[in-house]
Amino acid sequence: MSDLNHDTLPTDTDFAVAAIKSTRKDTKNLPAKAVWQIQFDADKVDVQTFKPKDFVPTLDHQGTQWLHFVGIHDGATLERVLQPFQIHPLVIEDILNNKHLPKIEAYSDFLFFVGQALMYHKQRLVVDQICMIVGKNYVLTFQTRPLGIFSLVRENLQANHGALRSKGADFLAYTLIDCLVDDYFAVLGQFEGKVEEVDKILFEPKQDKILQRIHSLKHETTRFRHALLPLRESLNQIVRGDFNMFNAETRLFARDAYDHTVHLIESLDSAREMVSNMTDLYLSFQSHHLNIQIRLLTVITIMMMPLTLIAGIYGMNFDNMPELHWKYGYFIILGVMALISSAMCWIFYKKGWL
Amino acid sequence: MSDLNHDTLPTDTDFAVAAIKSTRKDTKNLPAKAVWQIQFDADKVDVQTFKPKDFVPTLDHQGTQWLHFVGIHDGATLERVLQPFQIHPLVIEDILNNKHLPKIEAYSDFLFFVGQALMYHKQRLVVDQICMIVGKNYVLTFQTRPLGIFSLVRENLQANHGALRSKGADFLAYTLIDCLVDDYFAVLGQFEGKVEEVDKILFEPKQDKILQRIHSLKHETTRFRHALLPLRESLNQIVRGDFNMFNAETRLFARDAYDHTVHLIESLDSAREMVSNMTDLYLSFQSHHLNIQIRLLTVITIMMMPLTLIAGIYGMNFDNMPELHWKYGYFIILGVMALISSAMCWIFYKKGWL
Amino acid sequence: MSDLNHDTLPTDTDFAVAAIKSTRKDTKNLPAKAVWQIQFDADKVDVQTFKPKDFVPTLDHQGTQWLHFVGIHDGATLERVLQPFQIHPLVIEDILNNKHLPKIEAYSDFLFFVGQALMYHKQRLVVDQICMIVGKNYVLTFQTRPLGIFSLVRENLQANHGALRSKGADFLAYTLIDCLVDDYFAVLGQFEGKVEEVDKILFEPKQDKILQRIHSLKHETTRFRHALLPLRESLNQIVRGDFNMFNAETRLFARDAYDHTVHLIESLDSAREMVSNMTDLYLSFQSHHLNIQIRLLTVITIMMMPLTLIAGIYGMNFDNMPELHWKYGYFIILGVMALISSAMCWIFYKKGWL
Amino acid sequence: MSDLNHDTLPTDTDFAVAAIKSTRKDTKNLPAKAVWQIQFDADKVDVQTFKPKDFVPTLDHQGTQWLHFVGIHDGATLERVLQPFQIHPLVIEDILNNKHLPKIEAYSDFLFFVGQALMYHKQRLVVDQICMIVGKNYVLTFQTRPLGIFSLVRENLQANHGALRSKGADFLAYTLIDCLVDDYFAVLGQFEGKVEEVDKILFEPKQDKILQRIHSLKHETTRFRHALLPLRESLNQIVRGDFNMFNAETRLFARDAYDHTVHLIESLDSAREMVSNMTDLYLSFQSHHLNIQIRLLTVITIMMMPLTLIAGIYGMNFDNMPELHWKYGYFIILGVMALISSAMCWIFYKKGWL
Amino acid sequence: MSDLNHDTLPTDTDFAVAAIKSTRKDTKNLPAKAVWQIQFDADKVDVQTFKPKDFVPTLDHQGTQWLHFVGIHDGATLERVLQPFQIHPLVIEDILNNKHLPKIEAYSDFLFFVGQALMYHKQRLVVDQICMIVGKNYVLTFQTRPLGIFSLVRENLQANHGALRSKGADFLAYTLIDCLVDDYFAVLGQFEGKVEEVDKILFEPKQDKILQRIHSLKHETTRFRHALLPLRESLNQIVRGDFNMFNAETRLFARDAYDHTVHLIESLDSAREMVSNMTDLYLSFQSHHLNIQIRLLTVITIMMMPLTLIAGIYGMNFDNMPELHWKYGYFIILGVMALISSAMCWIFYKKGWL
Ligand SMILES: [Mg+2]
Ligand SMILES: [Mg+2]
Ligand SMILES: [Mg+2]
Ligand SMILES: [Mg+2]
Ligand SMILES: [Mg+2]
Ligand SMILES: [Mg+2]
Ligand SMILES: [Mg+2]
Ligand SMILES: [Mg+2]
Ligand SMILES: [Mg+2]
Ligand SMILES: [Mg+2]
Numbered sequence A, B, C, D, E: 001m002s003d004l005n006h007d008t009l010p011t012d013t014d015f016a017v018a019a020i021k022s023t024r025k026d027t028k029n030l031p032a033k034a035v036w037q038i039q040f041d042a043d044k045v046d047v048q049t050f051k052p053k054d055f056v057p058t059l060d061h062q063g064t065q066w067l068h069f070v071g072i073h074d075g076a077t078l079e080r081v082l083q084p085f086q087i088h089p090l091v092i093e094d095i096l097n098n099k100h101l102p103k104i105e106a107y108s109d110f111l112f113f114v115g116q117a118l119m120y121h122k123q124r125l126v127v128d129q130i131c132m133i134v135g136k137n138y139v140l141t142f143q144t145r146p147l148g149i150f151s152l153v154r155e156n157l158q159a160n161h162g163a164l165r166s167k168g169a170d171f172l173a174y175t176l177i178d179c180l181v182d183d184y185f186a187v188l189g190q191f192e193g194k195v196e197e198v199d200k201i202l203f204e205p206k207q208d209k210i211l212q213r214i215h216s217l218k219h220e221t222t223r224f225r226h227a228l229l230p231l232r233e234s235l236n237q238i239v240r241g242d243f244n245m246f247n248a249e250t251r252l253f254a255r256d257a258y259d260h261t262v263h264l265i266e267s268l269d270s271a272r273e274m275v276s277n278m279t280d281l282y283l284s285f286q287s288h289h290l291n292i293q294i295r296l297l298t299v300i301t302i303m304m305m306p307l308t309l310i311a312g313i314y315g316m317n318f319d320n321m322p323e324l325h326w327k328y329g330y331f332i333i334l335g336v337m338a339l340i341s342s343a344m345c346w347i348f349y350k351k352g353w354l
């Protein structure tokens, strides 16, 4: 019979996304500059790799064409390889200048999408811009360097996994955005790991640059927000049908990606609030801790004072001080001192000040 | 004659929901994995329980069919038992992956609803995802383990309580959501009890991990908000008629559930504000308390100092110090010391520093 | 000729509502459970009081009928007396369960309004729910106990004050809501009086549970907001014509009540901000005050130290200490001590530390 | 040739409105109660003053009629003088009760506008309500006492300055509102002067009730906001054409007044933020200052302690203490004490603690 | 083969705009008062400079006319040179009064745009108002003094760079706004440099007016916001087609400028949040630092106290104190004192209090 066996089931972790592993492929063996030409329809798929300078673009393919441009940083090359697609100069400018916020824009013949791929590299959060142009029967993607983020899509196309090959350019575009969203789960998980790491040592007395670490965590939440909020808005535009390039079926799938983005933002906000609380808690705790130490020191001072006073009194030089001449006067006074000390220890211990 | 007998009437408690008892049934005797098949119309009701592997789904029932799936964690089984309902793969994915925010979505033939059931288990807030598919004449519900949350509905159907049996699938769906909302009243009441518990000991000197408890209360408000805010939005969509599967009469009832959700959120916000104020008050109070202690200690120090000074003066070795040779000089000085002490005691007591 | 005689004119008090007196009637002589049946048209008015168990409802009256139900807490009685009006079960449920936020809802034949009457009783803010059903030619009002809040309306009807008798059910409904709004001015005035009371003693050294009082004032702002914000929204719905039961003329009057509600909310927000500032100011002031005391104590300590040191020096037992053998050495040293004390007093006084 | 001669050009003062002088006329010689009747068209203007009890209203004028009522506080008189204009009772109520937030409302034949005139009188911010009724060919304005705020308009009409006389009642109404807006620039400038005054003495050690002054500045921002925010909304309603009484040309001018109101609100928000920062800065600065003083006192204490200890050591009564018998022992020890003092002075000075 | 060579690629700097250089031309040789008359079409361009008093305006040009007015501060001259364009008096007023927030307004024959050019001059943020009137075939721009901000556009027209000459007045207007936006990148970069400068010295013990610097940085964020937020709204109005003077192609370009403005605001918000955090961090750090110093001082006090007590004890004058007569009593006691000192040093060092 079943019992409420909660302890082995997932419980109330705010950080639900932490466990997800990145699906990014290893980029060791990928060329720094390349054009991947992938032409497919329901029956076949053809994958070719060119050096940018050798690549000759064409539009007379059958089915859907996906061109994946990696590492093209000069305008002349870019304009040459995009020549048959009649891309607007503003789009080319945006692709070359990789400092844009995510967005999706309609042009007469195509959509232009910009996203940001985030990644931790040597403990720092690195941002890469990913651009995508979605036409009637082609998809063009642009990265400044190999990221391994779309490799799985290419392999799925080749292995004919899922329904990807039998669908059009819009579904491919959705699939690529979905890849990006999945990637966020992994990197946000890493971020949340860092937050929890700081959270664990928050109340430990040894403070090693915690304020600086929290400061940089706050910065990272800002970066995540800059990547995720406009992405959610872009997906929202797709879902509510602003672009008729996406058919109803694909829009259903886009709604799923939208859901995930909302979930990511909620998790981010939870982490962000946690970080915000951490600063306050840390500072309060440290301040409280320090004050308790100062109280302790003050208590010790207090405990010495009556003893010093007594010693001072019996150090006075009056002619007539009977106690001085008692045989055991000195030892009695030492005893009285010990007694007073013990009594004060006991009082302060009772009050919790020791 | 009546009087304004307020003291026995409910007064200004913010936490109006605290008294409500959960209607969850005991889950001790419920099977961990099961399919509950309930077919009913105005005249009769038929309840059967299957093991998931033995269950054969069918659509040729009369009246309304409610299938309640508990503990199905693998996609293959789920796809088999849902086969006649032609459920979209994205929905199946959502059912299996229980990390969604509450939502309601329209598909061509059915609605898909996701909610979160909250519960305190061993002092921790546990979240369970509840999914529901609402078709023309069927309702499908999904839980990862038995919760006892819908048992009352089943019993009401069998006992023919209320008008449930004479109404359709949409009213059953409303009733189940209403169950979920009622459940929140109980669990939010427990939460508010925890808040009041902390509130009561806020100004007591003994502080036992209060900051950590407040910290976790803050987290729990976040979890409640994540469950309640999207639920309110979902109910709002039903009330304003986004889904024609819900008829006008049922929408009136949904408006009532919406009201309750609004009320829950208001109560949660009050509690949340109270928690937020508690942190500030606690820290201020502790800091103030500590400073008063340090002032006390400083006062004691001050009271010793003139005595020590006097003792020091009469410990000086000048040849000509007349007082030293007075017969009762020593005793006079002791008296002066007592006098000074008493005067200072009196002054500091008057100032309220002792 | 006139001068800018501002001092006798109302000036910049934020708390403009403070002076208004409540129009609530004394409830001493009102029965705890009663049905007031008031039937009127332009020519006559007929007022009768029944015990709930003796009351037989009827719809065949002329002109407008106002039934005022006080203290009916059981569903059976309520259902019986409402039988001819065909009230929806959800409405009856809401009337019995007095934990609703203010709202106004349209049903097919009538409107359902819920409001909250606030009142200070023994220094605590007490909330009573007031329900109202507005039909074509009848108005039904419900209270759990006599409040005296609508007595003035009844008397005005009887005395034929204003145009009330010559207008319909919708104008009566407006008048009753207006009564409620006027009542808020009185109770919010009391609240503001309490805020000013605390404000006056904020900077006095004797602190008697001020934090707790501010804490409870904050709670009360929340209660006021929960009563006023949804009321404003309800009035807004009436004003913008969501309900055609209210004719254009009555809507003009509703706009006036709406204005007053907006004004109440503004006053509340001012008071709320004042309360919020008070916490910070109080804590800062106390903390500052305490620190100044500790500085004073430290200054006193400092003033003793050189004296103690000098006494210590002349308590040393060196063979060769010429001063010890001076005839007036002791008195010179006492003078030096007095001099040092005076100098330090003067310095610290100049610095404002004494 | 020109240079970037910024220093003589207006630069980055947030408080751009500070320099504007009020255009209010002196009210010394204005009657406390009066009706100003001004009838004008493009060719002529006729100004007459009546005592309220002598005034007989009329509507058979040519061109436009502006009636300016000052100091009418009783309903009977007001109703009599407004009789030919058929003003709604709610409007009369609003005019008599001068506690309204600014607003503009449409009635069947006229518009009703309420504004607030602010003014500093004896260092306090005084509020006067100004009401205006705008009909087809008449404008009625109401003040509780003479303010001098519209005198310039009357003089311009008489002097035929601007195009005012050749335009209708709606342009006159705009001109009067514009007067009110211009008046805010002057009074907000005074407010900003007060803010800057406090800002200048913020970091001075002598604190003379700065917290209370900041507290009252905060209150004043609230009063300004209550006057300006609804005024902006009222102007916005005029600009976007909610009232067809204002023709397109006048709406262009109203847009200009709207612009100014937006500018006023921006300046107010800047000042408000500055005030808000000032509290924090002041408290931090004072706290920091006090702590530095306490550190200084603690340092002085520390500097005495080793000297006292040394004196104590050589005050011990051991038989065998060789130093006591050195010839210059005492002077050596005094030298050692001076050395230790100097060294500590030097160390603490280096650390910046002295 | 490529590697994730992040260290040489742009990484996670929030302040992406920092590196951009201003394109403003040197204003040394530009006349302080001038009218630049530029008439162009696809084939030719004609640039002439006049003194304002010599300039005779004309509308019978071919192609597009751009009149750039610099340093006209009197209304008479302005009215004369604008006479053929029939500019509304409110616009002339706005041009002369340079205290407006950015906006764009439609008049019957032209659009009126106001923007703010920001610049650091002698460490202060200086604001210049830039006005622009856009007609069917002319663009009029107004500055109070030469800024060099549009010089590049004039040179590009002369050099026939880009497509500017072959397009109409609307595209010229866009180009000029784009110039302004590009200028913000440079000046915001300088601002961010100042923020980072303060950030670097935040945790250094020597605090040199950091609070005042942060205070002025906060002010500057307000100024930037006042310039950028209304500009974004103006561009948004252009993009969404509120003004049909801008054709579809130009609106595409305006969308690009809008994008940049959004980016600028995001960067500003990041910097603003950083500044806001800096205050809190700085104050906390200073307070913590100071408290640690006070703890250190208290520790030193504590370490002296037992020694002083011991000295006091052996300074007592009891007849029978055996230790006093031991041969090495004094030295033993000195040793004990040294031991106690060392032990306390060790304890406090272990606790990290030294
Ligand atoms: Mg943050
Ligand atoms: Mg941010
Ligand atoms: Mg969240
Ligand atoms: Mg959050
Ligand atoms: Mg959160
Ligand atoms: Mg959260
Ligand atoms: Mg904070
Ligand atoms: Mg929270
Ligand atoms: Mg709240
Ligand atoms: Mg609330």
Ligand SMILES: [Mg+2]
Pocket: B269, B270, B271, B273, C222
């Ligand atoms: Mg609340």
Ligand SMILES: [Mg+2]
Pocket: B272, B273, B276
């Ligand atoms: Mg809150």
Ligand SMILES: [Mg+2]
Pocket: B280, C280
């Ligand atoms: Mg606070």
Ligand SMILES: [Mg+2]
Pocket: none
């Ligand atoms: Mg604080």
Ligand SMILES: [Mg+2]
Pocket: B273, C218, C221, C222, C272
């Ligand atoms: Mg509050």
Ligand SMILES: [Mg+2]
Pocket: C269, C270, C273
């Ligand atoms: Mg407020």
Ligand SMILES: [Mg+2]
Pocket: C266, C267, C269, C270, D222, D226
């Ligand atoms: Mg307010």
Ligand SMILES: [Mg+2]
Pocket: C266, C269, C270, C271, C273, D222
């Ligand atoms: Mg306020």
Ligand SMILES: [Mg+2]
Pocket: C272, C273, C276
């Ligand atoms: Mg507030």
Ligand SMILES: [Mg+2]
Pocket: D218, D221, D272, D276
């Ligand atoms: Mg404020």
Ligand SMILES: [Mg+2]
Pocket: C273, D221, D222, D225
């Ligand atoms: Mg305010």
Ligand SMILES: [Mg+2]
Pocket: D269, D270, D273
């Ligand atoms: Mg502001």
Ligand SMILES: [Mg+2]
Pocket: D266, D267, D269, D270, E222
């Ligand atoms: Mg501002």
Ligand SMILES: [Mg+2]
Pocket: D269, D270, D271, D273, E222
């Ligand atoms: Mg501001």
Ligand SMILES: [Mg+2]
Pocket: D280
């Ligand atoms: Mg702050």
Ligand SMILES: [Mg+2]
Pocket: E218, E221, E272
């Ligand atoms: Mg700011």
